[in-house]
Amino acid sequence: MNWRESISVDPLICHGKACIKGTRIMVSLILDNLAVGLKIDDILTSYPSLKIEDIQASVAYIERGGR
Numbered sequence: 001m002n003w004r005e006s007i008s009v010d011p012l013i014c015h016g017k018a019c020i021k022g023t024r025i026m027v028s029l030i031l032d033n034l035a036v037g038l039k040i041d042d043i044l045t046s047y048p049s050l051k052i053e054d055i056q057a058s059v060a061y062i063e064r065g066g067r
Contacts, residue, residue, distance in 0.1 A: 003064070006057035018066055020054045027066070030058040 008021045018027040025047055033043050034055075044050055 001053070001056055001060050003057040003060040003066070006054045007061050007066070018061060020050060020058070023049055025050065025054075027058040027061055030055055031062060034059070 006020055007018050007027060009016060009018050013019055014024055014026055019025060020027070020030075030043065030050075033046075034040075038046075040052060040055055043055060044052065
């Protein structure tokens, strides 16, 4: 998975925090939801603009040293 297809870092969006492209949904928000035990389906229901690939990209981004 190439996380670069789903994630952008733009200083003009969310103070430069990593976000899902085309949204203001921060990678940290997705990871926080996973950390508290939410299932992927629950996250997708809460954020209908997300795709499963966006969640996978968020995990890959952090695993490869993103911040």
